[in-house]
Amino acid sequence: MSNTPLTPGIVANRLPSQAYAQNFGDHEAPLDRHEARVAADRCYFCHDAPCITACPTSIDIPLFIRQIATGTPEAAATTIWTQNILGGMCARVCPTETLCEEACVREAAEGKPVEIGRLQRFATDVAMAKGLHPFERAASTGKRVAVVGAGPAGLACAHRLAMHGHDVVVLERRPKAGGLNEYGIASYKATGDFAQKEVDWLLQIGGIEIRTGVELGRDVSLAQLEADYDAVFLGIGLAGVNALRAEGEDKAGVRDAVDFIAELRQTADLSMLPVGRDVVVIGGGMTAVDAAVQSKLLGAETVTIVYRRGQDKMSASGYEQDHAVQAGVRIIHNAAPLRVIGNGASQAVEFAYTQDGPDGLRLLSETFTLKADQVFKAIGQTLSGAPQGLAVSGGKLAGHQGKVWVGGDCAAGGEDLTVTAVAEGRDAAEAIHAILLNH
Amino acid sequence: MANLASDFIGIKSPNPFWLASAPPTDKKYNVERAFEAGWGGVVWKTLGSEGPPVVNVNGPRYGAIWGADRRLLGLNNIELITDRPLEVNLQEIKEVKRKWKDRALVISLMVPCDEESWKDILHRIEDTEADGVELNFGCPHGMAERGMGSAVGQVPEYIEMVTRWVKKHSRMPCIVKLTPNITNILGPAGAAKAGGADAVSLINTINSITSVNLDDYSPEPMIDGKGTHGGYCGPAVKPIALNMVAEIARSAETRGLPISGIGGVTTWRDAAEFMALGAGNVQVCTAAMTYGFKIVQEMISGLSQYLDDKQIGLSDLVGRAVPNVTDWQYLNLNYVTKAHINQDDCIKCGRCYAACEDTSHQAIAMSPERLFTVKDEECVACNLCVNVCPVDNCITMVPMAKGTVDPRTGRKVGDYANWTTHPNNPSVQAAE
Numbered sequence: 001m002s003n004t005p006l007t008p009g010i011v012a013n014r015l016p017s018q019a020y021a022q023n024f025g026d027h028e029a030p031l032d033r034h035e036a037r038v039a040a041d042r043c044y045f046c047h048d049a050p051c052i053t054a055c056p057t058s059i060d061i062p063l064f065i066r067q068i069a070t071g072t073p074e075a076a077a078t079t080i081w082t083q084n085i086l087g088g089m090c091a092r093v094c095p096t097e098t099l100c101e102e103a104c105v106r107e108a109a110e111g112k113p114v115e116i117g118r119l120q121r122f123a124t125d126v127a128m129a130k131g132l133h134p135f136e137r138a139a140s141t142g143k144r145v146a147v148v149g150a151g152p153a154g155l156a157c158a159h160r161l162a163m164h165g166h167d168v169v170v171l172e173r174r175p176k177a178g179g180l181n182e183y184g185i186a187s188y189k190a191t192g193d194f195a196q197k198e199v200d201w202l203l204q205i206g207g208i209e210i211r212t213g214v215e216l217g218r219d220v221s222l223a224q225l226e227a228d229y230d231a232v233f234l235g236i237g238l239a240g241v242n243a244l245r246a247e248g249e250d251k252a253g254v255r256d257a258v259d260f261i262a263e264l265r266q267t268a269d270l271s272m273l274p275v276g277r278d279v280v281v282i283g284g285g286m287t288a289v290d291a292a293v294q295s296k297l298l299g300a301e302t303v304t305i306v307y308r309r310g311q312d313k314m315s316a317s318g319y320e321q322d323h324a325v326q327a328g329v330r331i332i333h334n335a336a337p338l339r340v341i342g343n344g345a346s347q348a349v350e351f352a353y354t355q356d357g358p359d360g361l362r363l364l365s366e367t368f369t370l371k372a373d374q375v376f377k378a379i380g381q382t383l384s385g386a387p388q389g390l391a392v393s394g395g396k397l398a399g400h401q402g403k404v405w406v407g408g409d410c411a412a413g414g415e416d417l418t419v420t421a422v423a424e425g426r427d428a429a430e431a432i433h434a435i436l437l438n439h
Numbered sequence: 440m441a442n443l444a445s446d447f448i449g450i451k452s453p454n455p456f457w458l459a460s461a462p463p464t465d466k467k468y469n470v471e472r473a474f475e476a477g478w479g480g481v482v483w484k485t486l487g488s489e490g491p492p493v494v495n496v497n498g499p500r501y502g503a504i505w506g507a508d509r510r511l512l513g514l515n516n517i518e519l520i521t522d523r524p525l526e527v528n529l530q531e532i533k534e535v536k537r538k539w540k541d542r543a544l545v546i547s548l549m550v551p552c553d554e555e556s557w558k559d560i561l562h563r564i565e566d567t568e569a570d571g572v573e574l575n576f577g578c579p580h581g582m583a584e585r586g587m588g589s590a591v592g593q594v595p596e597y598i599e600m601v602t603r604w605v606k607k608h609s610r611m612p613c614i615v616k617l618t619p620n621i622t623n624i625l626g627p628a629g630a631a632k633a634g635g636a637d638a639v640s641l642i643n644t645i646n647s648i649t650s651v652n653l654d655d656y657s658p659e660p661m662i663d664g665k666g667t668h669g670g671y672c673g674p675a676v677k678p679i680a681l682n683m684v685a686e687i688a689r690s691a692e693t694r695g696l697p698i699s700g701i702g703g704v705t706t707w708r709d710a711a712e713f714m715a716l717g718a719g720n721v722q723v724c725t726a727a728m729t730y731g732f733k734i735v736q737e738m739i740s741g742l743s744q745y746l747d748d749k750q751i752g753l754s755d756l757v758g759r760a761v762p763n764v765t766d767w768q769y770l771n772l773n774y775v776t777k778a779h780i781n782q783d784d785c786i787k788c789g790r791c792y793a794a795c796e797d798t799s800h801q802a803i804a805m806s807p808e809r810l811f812t813v814k815d816e817e818c819v820a821c822n823l824c825v826n827v828c829p830v831d832n833c834i835t836m837v838p839m840a841k842g843t844v845d846p847r848t849g850r851k852v853g854d855y856a857n858w859t860t861h862p863n864n865p866s867v868q869a870a871e
Contacts, residue, residue, distance in 0.1 A: 048805075
């Protein structure tokens with residue numbers, strides 16, 4: 001350990017070497033078999049269960065939990081994957097506290113929902129460890145579909161299309177498939193290279209070819225894809241990031257949180273990843289929390305999330321906010337950045353307090369300054385690199401048009417969640433399949 | 440704190456909680472630990488005739504069923520009577536009784552079905568100063584194959600005969616322990632009474648296979664690939680035991696015969712229920728085998744609190760519910776209730792709806808907002824919704840006042856009337 005949390009600047013090696021494995025291990029320990037049986041027994045097997053309705057992929061949750069309770073987690077996994085082929089990752093990253101577990105009747109009854117997310121992970125982990133892939137590819141239809149983007153939407157779409165017997169080519173601009181599962185979520189939520197393992201597992205269906213390093217608009221045009229394939233699915237995500245629009249944004253030490261998270265996810269030895277002594281994260285969503293918590297885990301002395309509106313407007317869930325606070329992150333609400341201070345490199349950020357009124361956000365005269373040798377911008381992603389000519393609504397692709405379907409974060413409608421992307425990819429695949437069958 | 444001192448057929452104990460004849464009472468060491476923990480008495484594990492003791496299997500003796508979190512709900516065993524020499528047991532019984540004079544110590548016996556065998560064992564136990572004997576006519580496994588245990592308990596004539604021998608050759612109070620593996624408990628109970636028994640104790644264990652090993656296709660517990668039926672006990676058997684106790688307590692031919700209640704007694708509440716149905720005391724085994732002897736402390740404090748709350752004494756509790764146990768034909772057919780769902784307590788799981796809609800009377804409506812309401816015009820008051828609701832007291836059965844119209848039948852709720860006078864009863868018509 002050459003450095004400590006107190007070493008000034010953006011440096012690596014702030015912690016003893018063994019601290020990294022501990023800090024970036026499973027954020028939530030997996031359930032063992034007995035814990036799973038006990039947790040499963042709490043499910044009431046509700047009629048027309050609210051948790052199913054709350055799940056964007058409509059997993060039959062009471063059924064899979066009963067299958068766990070009766071000692072058949074493999075059957076449970078099949079129930080999960082039938083609706084959500086990325087059920088393993090969703091079990092890890094879903095904000096269950098605002099989805100299925102919020103709807104659980106035991107949440108209403110006693111404030112302690114059935115641990116649906118952890119049970120889903122248990123079932124899928126058991127089945128994946130056994131090498132089960134309970135789906136078979138139908139006889140080839142001879143139809144070819146291009147999927148652009150190997151994120152959750154594209155992968156879900158590709159799997160369902162392949163299962164129906166279509167030949168799928170997935171084009172991915174990055175070096176690896178997985179999308180945000182691989183590049184965009186906190187490391188401690190998907191330990192053990194789970195994102196890649198899940199991609200490899202998914203590809204067992206056969207009939208899917210993934211071509212990495214291929215970017216739509218640069219290496220291939222949508223028109224070309226439409227000419228070469230029977231259908232095209234765009235799951236290109238939100239590749240753009242919003243600017244801070246504060247003075248000094250260009251100073252060294254200021255970067256996009258998504259880039260930091262992606263770099264962290266691709267760093268084999270986290271002790272080599274530099275992080276600031278005083279880190280400021282600007283934003284209020286999951287990305288802000290993931291960047292902040294991981295900065296702290298890398299050994300930053302102070303980490304502060306600053307969000308311009310009140311706590312109730314933060315898109316990070318209460319659970320995520322609590323997690324950040326427990327990790328030692330300070331969260332300041334109702335403050336907006338005015339300028340990044342520093343001679344070439346960031347040293348501090350000056351903020352103004354804000355007031356959220358009917359006319360929008362108003363800056364107050366009261367200001368404060370936070371030390372910051374590293375500043376992460378996490379104020380939202382935007383559609384970028386979408387082909388011309390497609391209808392756009394609210395900054396997102398509006399929907400199916402001719403031979404082109406869309407899904408995931410780039411598509412209008414639904415929350416920007418992995419599970420929503422999976423649902424949209426799956427449903428697009430079914431729609432494509434229905435049309436291709438009739439041609 | 441209520442006085443729990445118990446006098447059961449003249450046998451005194453500081454509380455009505457005895458340990459049943461079973462593994463926990465097989466030797467001095469265990470029994471003394473039980474007395475130290477506070478048990479009022481024990482029935483020493485069954486002694487057999489003099490001679491080489493029985494042997495037990497050397498594989499598993501117990502099988503079980505569990506709820507979630509492996510809460511033990513039912514236990515079954517294939518253990519035999521004591522496998523220790525008779526002399527050792529008699530010596531230890533004597534030592535324990537001398538040391539623990541205020542506790543009840545009853546000896547369970549099982550010897551071959553001839554008068555000499557019984558006369559001999561009774562003479563041998565005489566100078567132990569034990570308080571009484573319990574005749575084990577209940578064990579359903581192993582010993583029954585040798586003509587003892589439930590093989591005797593299933594033949595009322597044998598029960599009466601052996602009981603007579605015991606009363607003839609001993610002055611000790613005699614409790615006859617009954618097997619539930621019969622069609623009607625009143626036969627064996629009546630036989631015990633006719634033979635001069637001072638009391639009956641019940642139930643012994645129920646013939647059972649707790650589970651089947653689905654890899655080796657053998658009953659559990661499995662001994663080298665085979666299994667045999669064992670005796671079932673624990674919380675799961677309590678309802679069966681309660682009914683048999685109640686039948687003896689209320690039937691004309693056995694009424695007044697003292698009963699020691701056995702069968703799944705796990706808490707003070709279980710004990711109170713047995714006593715309300717006519718048991719003078721209770722015997723416990725599985726709960727102690729599951730949790731250890733300390734549970735008696737909860738039983739003592741719980742029963743005391745209950746008696747204090749009710750402002751009644753222990754003897755007032757015994758048999759208090761017996762007058763309310765009746766035959767189906769005397770139940771009031773004009774007692775009309777309707778299920779009522781308390782919307783403040785409802786957590787909207789919909790289990791009442793699924794149960795009623797799929798399996799009963801389609802008497803619960805479900806709105807798109809998951810509001811569950813009872814359709815009084817369909818509700819027959821079966822109580823299934825109450826039983827499947829996970830929230831205590833969320834669904835209740837509300838009696839309809841006399842004179843109001845039941846929307847299901849269109850008839851006014853009338854005075855008490857039962858099947859014996861109902862126009863649909865063929866025997867009523869025949870009498871006309």
